Amino acid sequence: MGLFRKKKKEEQIQQEIKTDERYEAGLSKSRNRFKEGLLSLFGRGMKISDNFMEDIEAFLYESDLGADVCDMILEKIEAASRKKDLLAYEDIRDIIAELFEDLFKDDDLSIPIDENHPCVILVVGVNGAGKTTTIGKLASLYRGEGKKVLIVAGDTYRAAAIEQLDIWAERAGVDIIKNLEAKAPSGIVYDGIQAGLSRNSDVVLIDTAGRLHNKVHLMEELDKIKRxxxxxxxxxxxxxxxxxxxxxxxxxxxxxxxxxKVTPITGLIVTKLDGTAKGGSMIGIRQKLSIPVKYIGLGEKLEDLQVFDPVRYVHAMFEGFEES
Ligand SMILES: Nc1nc2c(ncn2[C@@H]2O[C@H](COP(=O)(O)OP(=O)(O)OP(=O)(O)O)[C@@H](O)[C@H]2O)c(=O)[nH]1
Ligand SMILES: [Mg+2]
Incomplete structure (x- = not known):
């Protein structure tokens, strides 16, 4: 292999290691709870008894995986215990890990950037979910891939929202279309899409105001933005x-x-996984909604958004990368 390609390969390996580290650090709280919780059940002997099944059921429910996923896991453990008398921690871990990976394995995580010019990405969610921050991170990610990115300040309810997005645009080094005088999002969204076309952008990212899902007029506004x-x-x-x-x-x-109900959702972004021990709840959410998780947020910085990788996720939830 030539020197250039060797260097490229080395860079790629370093990047992979960095990604592993981000997953591991970002999911450490969830891992601590999940792995420790599961391990602690084995302190009292490993025989699969009624008591053990009850304990494991309680553990799974407390992990906030959702009822369906809990039942799926319990069924699998029961089936395994019929074949083998003594199940060890590793057996249970493997059953759960395999099921998690299975749930995600056929998800289409692609974003059709190369197929559309520009590719318009609308970002929605309730108040404070992390939309604006995520847009900044996405802008940086796509720019890093050599794409020309434009951000549109579609949250016109608070001047502070536009300023916040402006800071993210600067950090990510991309252009922004904004209007501090705008009273409603439709005008600025219109301008943003036009600008995306005339500036030959590859990606147009549209920020929207946080809206509670039970506020009808705000949900209708979302429909208007789409139109x-x-x-x-x-x-x-x-x-x-x-x-x-x-x-x-x-x-x-x-x-x-x-x-x-208002608009088809093509993907989920689950944020703030670094700050919670509820990282496992993603599994139940995915299972219930049948919408792929495309990215996860593992911190507040520009580089803390990761493309969702089921294998990395499961590994980081159970083991952490150093130990393997
Ligand atoms: N720890 C952590 N904090 C995050 C993450 N994503 C967002 N936040 C924080 O969550 C808070 C809300 O983020 P915003 O991006 O303002 O949320 P928003 O959905 O745009 O909020 P509204 O526009 O008010 O609806 C901020 O303090 C962010 O720094 C994440 O992945 N990890
Ligand atoms: Mg916002």
Whole structure:
């Protein structure tokens, strides 16, 4: 191999290691609870008894995986215990890990950036879920991939929201379309899409105001934003990403269901997984909604958004990368 390719390969390996480290550090709280919780059940002997099954059921429920996923795991453990008398921690861990990976394995995580010019990505969610921060991180990610990115300040309810997005645009080194005088999002969204076309952008990221899923007029406004976009590009938005706060666990399911009533959601972004021990709740959310998790937020910095990787996720939840 030539020197150049060797160097490239080395860079790639370093990048992979960095990603492993981010997953590991970002999910450490969840891992501590999940792994320690599971291990502690084995202190009292490993025989699968009624008591043990009850303990494990309690552990799974407390992990906020959602009832369906808990039942799936319990069934698998029962089936395994019929074949083998003594199940060890590793057996249970493998059963759970395998099921988690299975749930995610057929998800289409692609974002159709190369197929659309520009690819319009609408970002929605309830108040404080992490939309604006995530847009900044996404902008940086796509720019790093050599894409020309434009951000649109579609949250016109607070001047502070526009200023916050402006700071993220600067950090990410991308352009922003904003209007501090705007009273409603439709005008600025229209301008943003036009600018995306005239500036030859690869990606247009649209920030929106946080909206509680039970506020009807705000949900209708979302529909209006979509129609404005479609006036210019009928096939857009090409992605509508719903940002969910990972620390609220299964409650996200209701939020997501309400959003899907107004607009099809093509992907989920689960944020704040670094600050919570409820990292496992993503599994239940994914299972209940059948919408792929495309990215996860593992911190507040620009580089703390990761493309969701089921294998890395499961590994980071159970083991941590150093030990393997
Ligand atoms: N620890 C951590 N904090 C995050 C993450 N993503 C967002 N936050 C924080 O969550 C808070 C809310 O983030 P915003 O991006 O302002 O949320 P938003 O959805 O735009 O909020 P509204 O526009 O008010 O609806 C901020 O303090 C962010 O720094 C994450 O992945 N990890
Ligand atoms: Mg915001």
């Amino acid at each position: 404005v976009i479609q006036k210019i590009i009928p096939a857009a938005p090409h992605e509508t990403l719903l940002v969910l706060d990972g620390s609220i666990g299964q409650n996200s399911v209701v939020q997501a269901q309400e959003f899907t």
